[in-house]
Amino acid sequence: MLDTVSFEVEPGHVIGLIGPNGAGKSTLINVLSGDIQPSSGSVFVDDLPLTDFTPAQLAKVRTVMSQASSIVFDFTVDEIIRMGWVQDDMYVHDVAEQAVREITSVCGISEFLERRYRTLSGGEQRRVQFARALLQVWRIGSSRDIRYLLLDEPTANLDIRHELAVLSLSREIASKRVGVLVVLHDLNLAARFTDELVLLSDGRAIATGPTEKVLDSNQLERVYKTPILVEHHSGLNRLVVHS
Amino acid sequence: MIRLFTLFALFCTASAAADVCEPAVDSSRVAVAGGSVTEIVYLLGGEDRLVGVDLTSNYPEAATHLPSVGYVRNLSVEGLLSLNPTLILGEDDMGPPAVLNQLQNAGVDTVHIPERHDADGILAKIDCVARVLGIPGGERRPHLEKLQSLALKLETISHSSDAKVSVALLLSLNTGAPVAAGDNTSGGGFLRMVGARNVFAAVDGWKPVSPEFMAAAEPEVILVPTRGAASAGGVAELADHPSIRATQASVNQRIVVVDGMAMLGFGPRTLSTALDFAHQLRDQVESNSTN
Amino acid sequence: MPTQIRIGRFAVPDRLSKALRSSSSLSLSRGRRVSILLLATSLVVTVVYALSTGAVPISLWSLFSDSKANEFERLVFNEIRSPRIVLAAFVGGSLALAGATLQGLFRNPLADPGLIGVSSGAALGAISMIVLGSALNAPSWLDPYMLPLAAAGGGILITFFIYLFAQRFGQFNIVTILLLGIAVNAMAGVGIGIFQYISTDPELRTLTFWMMGSFGRATWETVLPAIGIMAGASYFMIRQHHALDRLQLGEAEAAHVGVDVPSLKRYSILMSAAAAGAGVAVAGTIGFVGLVVPHLVRLLAGAAHAFVLPAAVLLGSSLMVLADLISRTIVIPAELPVGLVTSAIGAPFFLWLITRATRR
Numbered sequence: 001m002l003d004t005v006s007f008e009v010e011p012g013h014v015i016g017l018i019g020p021n022g023a024g025k026s027t028l029i030n031v032l033s034g035d036i037q038p039s040s041g042s043v044f045v046d047d048l049p050l051t052d053f054t055p056a057q058l059a060k061v062r063t064v065m066s067q068a069s070s071i072v073f074d075f076t077v078d079e080i081i082r083m084g085w086v087q088d089d090m091y092v093h094d095v096a097e098q099a100v101r102e103i104t105s106v107c108g109i110s111e112f113l114e115r116r117y118r119t120l121s122g123g124e125q126r127r128v129q130f131a132r133a134l135l136q137v138w139r140i141g142s143s144r145d146i147r148y149l150l151l152d153e154p155t156a157n158l159d160i161r162h163e164l165a166v167l168s169l170s171r172e173i174a175s176k177r178v179g180v181l182v183v184l185h186d187l188n189l190a191a192r193f194t195d196e197l198v199l200l201s202d203g204r205a206i207a208t209g210p211t212e213k214v215l216d217s218n219q220l221e222r223v224y225k226t227p228i229l230v231e232h233h234s235g236l237n238r239l240v241v242h243s
Numbered sequence: 244m245i246r247l248f249t250l251f252a253l254f255c256t257a258s259a260a261a262d263v264c265e266p267a268v269d270s271s272r273v274a275v276a277g278g279s280v281t282e283i284v285y286l287l288g289g290e291d292r293l294v295g296v297d298l299t300s301n302y303p304e305a306a307t308h309l310p311s312v313g314y315v316r317n318l319s320v321e322g323l324l325s326l327n328p329t330l331i332l333g334e335d336d337m338g339p340p341a342v343l344n345q346l347q348n349a350g351v352d353t354v355h356i357p358e359r360h361d362a363d364g365i366l367a368k369i370d371c372v373a374r375v376l377g378i379p380g381g382e383r384r385p386h387l388e389k390l391q392s393l394a395l396k397l398e399t400i401s402h403s404s405d406a407k408v409s410v411a412l413l414l415s416l417n418t419g420a421p422v423a424a425g426d427n428t429s430g431g432g433f434l435r436m437v438g439a440r441n442v443f444a445a446v447d448g449w450k451p452v453s454p455e456f457m458a459a460a461e462p463e464v465i466l467v468p469t470r471g472a473a474s475a476g477g478v479a480e481l482a483d484h485p486s487i488r489a490t491q492a493s494v495n496q497r498i499v500v501v502d503g504m505a506m507l508g509f510g511p512r513t514l515s516t517a518l519d520f521a522h523q524l525r526d527q528v529e530s531n532s533t534n
Numbered sequence: 535m536p537t538q539i540r541i542g543r544f545a546v547p548d549r550l551s552k553a554l555r556s557s558s559s560l561s562l563s564r565g566r567r568v569s570i571l572l573l574a575t576s577l578v579v580t581v582v583y584a585l586s587t588g589a590v591p592i593s594l595w596s597l598f599s600d601s602k603a604n605e606f607e608r609l610v611f612n613e614i615r616s617p618r619i620v621l622a623a624f625v626g627g628s629l630a631l632a633g634a635t636l637q638g639l640f641r642n643p644l645a646d647p648g649l650i651g652v653s654s655g656a657a658l659g660a661i662s663m664i665v666l667g668s669a670l671n672a673p674s675w676l677d678p679y680m681l682p683l684a685a686a687g688g689g690i691l692i693t694f695f696i697y698l699f700a701q702r703f704g705q706f707n708i709v710t711i712l713l714l715g716i717a718v719n720a721m722a723g724v725g726i727g728i729f730q731y732i733s734t735d736p737e738l739r740t741l742t743f744w745m746m747g748s749f750g751r752a753t754w755e756t757v758l759p760a761i762g763i764m765a766g767a768s769y770f771m772i773r774q775h776h777a778l779d780r781l782q783l784g785e786a787e788a789a790h791v792g793v794d795v796p797s798l799k800r801y802s803i804l805m806s807a808a809a810a811g812a813g814v815a816v817a818g819t820i821g822f823v824g825l826v827v828p829h830l831v832r833l834l835a836g837a838a839h840a841f842v843l844p845a846a847v848l849l850g851s852s853l854m855v856l857a858d859l860i861s862r863t864i865v866i867p868a869e870l871p872v873g874l875v876t877s878a879i880g881a882p883f884f885l886w887l888i889t890r891a892t893r894r
Contacts, residue, residue, distance in 0.1 A: 322862070
């Protein structure tokens, strides 16, 4: 599925993963999160092979938000979010409570904390999953831990307001020693919120580098097989992608 | 005459050898598990001592008014103890063993009456129950003698002709393949007792038999307990059952329905039931020879 | 050219290499604490009521206050009624707990101990002992243990078989286990059918009653080893509540939040097989408790396993003691098979659950 892909995710950076359907974006996320073993090559986390980590150790350094998560039983939103708390060995009740309060308020889900997850709309469920992921990467202010956040289409099913909110929060979390890798479909969002991009096509990284470099009209047209125009909008002061 | 002699001889040896039949220490309150044993207790006039009987005890009718202790193989310890019995008399298959152990631990005498599926077995069974209950010889002898004479008549009639009638004894017909009495069953014993040829003697135990096997076995007479016939919807329905339709017995309308407990319980009624049936079979033999 | 992906450039902090100790503390909300308290109270009330009720009238008060109480009453209470109530409580609790664990593990509200082959394996073990046991010539002190041992052996064997098979396929996949469970249950059914065919009439009836389940055979000598196994397995199952909760996010997602999913599966299947197997071995197959009790508990106060698991134990115990009470008092002095009572209560309730779920 994936052929030649080689890149680095660094703390403090937001790296976007773009490419047409079936390019291997989700597969790449699965490989990076340890769900799938690559048949050759390897994934390193902080210079150690991914396979050297126990699930519990890995949970503390990397957080994954998958595409969809269906829950069979009647868990409340609050319970789902708290499943993201992985710092059991240094569990301090007040710290965890404070983290949950902070995160639910910035994600705007405080008002339905007691609702059952299954009764939420698709978009609301995404926001809860995002909050769960944020709780997993959350550390107290003085912490110097390096973490990575892998987001697989976090904006699917979200309205414009929440799309922007989720990506702004991702940017913000990146500034707290977190490396963010995010799969995006919307090239305009990619242009606006990422530092670097990896353009995937047929399992190959066609281009890797700063966002402005990768978002090249000709390159995108070749990969997406549709006319695409990228221009700099002076009013917004960023790249805008027309298709 | 030789037969009668052996019967008496049997009684003498039985009393010497089988220690299960020793008189119980206290037989004032008796719970019974097993229809034939209940019948025997009534026959011997010991019904005053009965405090409870099991679900298979439905004869005589008075027995059904006694407290029920459940199914003979699935007795309840506390239920039995609540009747405060001094003695529990049961057939061979009384159980489960764990419950019997608990009853013994609670100090209640439990006696398994040995069972054999022939005329001698019936007499030995009655004799055994009588002795466990401590019924004096003078009181039990008339009953035994009456049954002995029945056994003798049965012996005579079942050996009166070398031509044996082929009989199939079927238990239930409502669940597809009928369940037939093979060898080593009470039904097989009954057929041997009446001098019939069990067409399924080669089968061991109660087994479902296929329609083809049934047709190939060519039973001249089919014997069915009342309940089995009722569950099939009556004799007419039964004769038309797919696995019976092809048999001689169905064609000649030789399907005999007999009370199941009276036939297979191997209690006091079994001998007279067997005698009646043996008479019917003899008529069958005679009609066969006249044809 | 081999693929190489690097995330970051920094060394892992030392303390991360320390194994994570999973928290087994049961921190519950107030509503859940109240529910647990209510369930525990109802268990105590049920047990005391069951102890004081039965075919033989016994006054608990006179039993404990009067040292010269009737010897017979004391015997019935100590040796007959108490062991069966203790056994009923433990079997009910562990069946419900095994059901809740397996429903969580399979993320399927229809899972129960029967699904992983425990019940049919135990039935196969039991019938082979009923039919062939007389040929074994075992020493007589082993007699009370023969049937339970055979049943437990059968249950464990079948579960282990499913387990090995699932691992053979490389992926210890939940769907694979479900399908294997169906296949193995069918094969055990064939074995049971063959034994039924060659069994004699009395053997067949013994099996029939064993399959319907009963606590009437309970004696301390068989009850004590069984409850030892059930208590141990239950303890280990309840400890998994944290991981089971996270598994509800999905298998991959549970791994993302630090759950060792393969070990959770192994552990949960073997522990629920041990708990249910020990129960089935001494009491026969008793349906619907493992299936229905977890649902009732979730209706009461939500789905978090820190609550569901202990609550299922308490409710399963009370309901089983109650079902046994009904089974032994409804037709005094006889008794109904307890499996009949649980199915009679459980089956309509299950129907109601289904209609309720489809209406939503």
